[in-house]
Amino acid sequence: VQLVESGGGLVQPGGSLRVSCAASGFTFSSYAMSWYRQAPGKERELVATISSAGDSTKYGDSMKGRFTISRDNAKNTVYLQMNSLKPEDTAVYYCNAFRRVGRDDYDYWGQGTQVTVSS
Numbered sequence: 001v002q003l004v005e006s007g008g009g010l011v012q013p014g015g016s017l018r019v020s021c022a023a024s025g026f027t028f029s030s031y032a033m034s035w036y037r038q039a040p041g042k043e044r045e046l047v048a049t050i051s052s053a054g055d056s057t058k059y060g061d062s063m064k065g066r067f068t069i070s071r072d073n074a075k076n077t078v079y080l081q082m083n084s085l086k087p088e089d090t091a092v093y094y095c096n097a098f099r100r101v102g103r104d105d106y107d108y109w110g111q112g113t114q115v116t117v118s119s
Helices: none
Strands: 002-006 009-011 017-024 032-038 045-050 057-059 067-072 077-082 091-101 104-109 113-117
Touching: 002 091, 017 032, 017 091, 017 113, 032 067, 032 077, 045 067, 045 077, 057 067
Parallel strands: 009 113
Antiparallel strands: 002 017, 017 077, 032 045, 032 091, 045 057, 067 077, 091 104, 091 113
């Protein structure tokens, strides 16, 4: 199983960035996909979640209206479009795949990609 994030980098406040997560080694279309982030000295927090079919999304309160999660099941890839970025969005962004089958949870993480918002 692999989740490989890409697209992070340095962006100015007010700018935009799109990060991607390419998945392999499992049935991508059966998993809900999420983005989490963790800033230095802070706990990991949920950024956004998208259902396995892509028909339902959920966002953390501070991301609503600025971030958009999407997925392409044909490409086994999930995306996070981030607009109107703020310095407080600076963090390592992690991709997560999750599926519950009966009593068993299947939970996979990527290595993360750094997003820095600074002038």
